Amino acid sequence: MDNTVMDRRGFLGRGLAVGCSLAASPLMTPVSFAATGGENRLVVIILRGGLDGLDLLQPDDAGLRQLRPTLLAGARSGQELTDGMMLHAAAKPLWPLWRAGELAFVQGVSTPYRNKRSHFDGQDLLEAGTASLQPGTAREGWLNRMLQHMPNSQMTTAYAVGADPMLLSQGAAEVETWSPDVGFVLSSQGARLLELTMERDPEMALAMQKAMVLAGDDGGGVFEIADSGMMMDELETMMEAQMSPQGRGRAGAHVRVAEFAAQQLRDAARVACFSIGGWDTHSHQARGLRAPLKRLSDSLLALKAGVGEKVWGRTTVLAMTEFGRTVAENGTRGTDHGTGGMMVMAGGAIRGQRVHGQLTGFEEADLFQGRDLMPTDDVRRYAAWAIRESFGLDQAALEGVVFPGMQLGDAPGLLA
Template sequence: MPSRSRRNVLTNGLALGCSLAASPLLTPMTFASAPWENRLVVIILRGGMDGLDVVRPVGAPEYAGLRRSDPGEAQDLDGFFALHPALADLMPLWQAGDLGFVHAVSTPYRDKRSHFDGQDILEAGSGGSAPGRIRDGWLNRLLQNVPGAHAETAYAIGRADMLLTRGAARIADWSPDAGLTLSPQAQRLLEVVMHDDPLFREAVTEAITLSAATPAQAGQDGDADSGDMLDAMQSTMQKARRGARPETIASFAAERLRGDTRIAAFSLNGFDTHARQKDALLRALAQLGTAILTLKQELGPIWKKTALVAMTEFGRTVRLNGSGGTDHGTAGAMVLAGGAVRGGRVVADWPGLDEADLYNRRDLLPTRDLRAHTGWILQELFGLDAQLLERTVFPDLELGANPGLIL
């Protein structure tokens, strides 16, 4: 292959890097080690999961008229709520007390129903309805205030870091399907090319180290020119376009959690179901179910020390629209799993589905702040001070009564 100039390598390399950064197909994962034995997994369900379809209030007399789902296809939970059939494989966890749900909850976000604003408020953990007031994430603020907490080395490629983990505490991100594979010769060439750019050199060196590629994996011997480096980057980009499967994400998380890592966070997409919700939600929930079951299998005995919390930016309208989907709503549901959770129940101060009981006569009414449930999970899982949670981790929050979500 003809050699390429340094300028050509830089131009193509930077363009490739920008493409990776803009890619919506990669799922960044975040890890942090901390002085606890218990583990926490936070999954952000992007798009606005329809809690009324996932955890169906089939015992409510209004539900059948609002939704056209077959009541016989859902898995009965407690006689009032039933579980979406796509999560049927999780029923053994429910029966073992390792799966639970929280219903009719939301962040303080109201009315505008923007994905971007809703996700920002969810991940920032802020109490105000105006997005952007807090620039860091609640998980990062937690780590800033825990003595002895430090980041496990990790790396994110593919899109902007999660606001959930952004802040002063050093937390790095990792995308398991985007390893940077270079031969030793290409690595040395890259070091020469980046010699005069210490910041870029440090970032690339960390990426290579984290990818843990060996010469055998690289499959290259002898001298390397700039073409070797660019070919390796292009190979990485092709791999990145395929995205990370939920079992790959969960398996990678489990591997780290079996070691020093105590907190893992990642996101799953596909929950924006404006049209043909029956099909779209089936696919999205299948990914969630796969991630949960993979974590349980691969965590082994660590599963008993683990609490998994899956949350979304808002719920969806109680009525189906003309396209067989649902539009952006308000209250929704949280999914809890793990041996550390007090499962086998749906925790809810149920508001009802009569039109007069709905929020703005269109949405499920929120009866509890999602952040309060998350705060109690953190308090019981890690023994954190309530004032730290109410003033710093989740500003302006009142924890209220303890729902007892952790064993």
């Protein structure tokens, strides 16, 4: 299969008007590793597309229910965690991590990015770790800058899955390539591209979806075909059978990425990063969020199983997204690009069973520009404290080099 190297901005610029789906869900996820001194591990997962933290962890709030009449309709069916916060039903496989004190959340966080709500710029800013994106400056990721300031780090075990290395890991470290053994590489972004090109031909879209199912694609892309609910139910059943342990499908590519990460972390690697796409839920979010939440749950559980209890006890996982989503649902039963968002933390090294951060409320006056969750803290600050508590980097390096312009502030007590 010919995997053509393609610049993501140039791809859109050459006239294929596909909206925001390319940035929201890359065709293949990169994964990088680095060996450092010590025994603690750090895994960074970029959730591409804008995770709706208010759906993943649903507050018990009457005002929010009015703004989300279909997303929060009826009895809540997830798992209650704390203070009325309900974990989304599709993320219930993570309940054992919460119960074991190995799962936590940070609400109301964002990068310094404001107002434009572009996936490309939002992701670049998240991975660069800077306060702004200056034209002409070197493209370097905060994880790479962290490694350059860590004693005894050996930047010789860096890998990238696919043809588009993450900005997060770019810098002085050289990057080699690795790809999971998949015969049909097409994620929800690829499905979305096909959907947009076939939106006027439902029969062709349905045929393509069937081909994807039979080929074993697990990218989470399920076409929304108007007036074909029964066909979609049939396809979803086929997909579940194809990917179930009893079915004939192989483990999903996201699981193989996590298993490969675990293998490296058991050995010399101490730092890893990769991404999970599919979080851009503009329409039919109740259906569309299930697949990426399953991929996130699968990946976290595969990491824990793969590294073993001893290494997991020294591991911190940070799952970060470029921005949140609008507080009110839109006319297509989805949510649009927002501002304040959520970080998910996991690992045996963290202080779990906690929800950090602050929600200011859901009245119009409480929201950013009257529409988005108000950002109350810098997501970089929580990443910086995780680094400091894991590897001992000093304040000057974190505030001046790794995350320039970020103020470390008081310790939130993230790690046990």
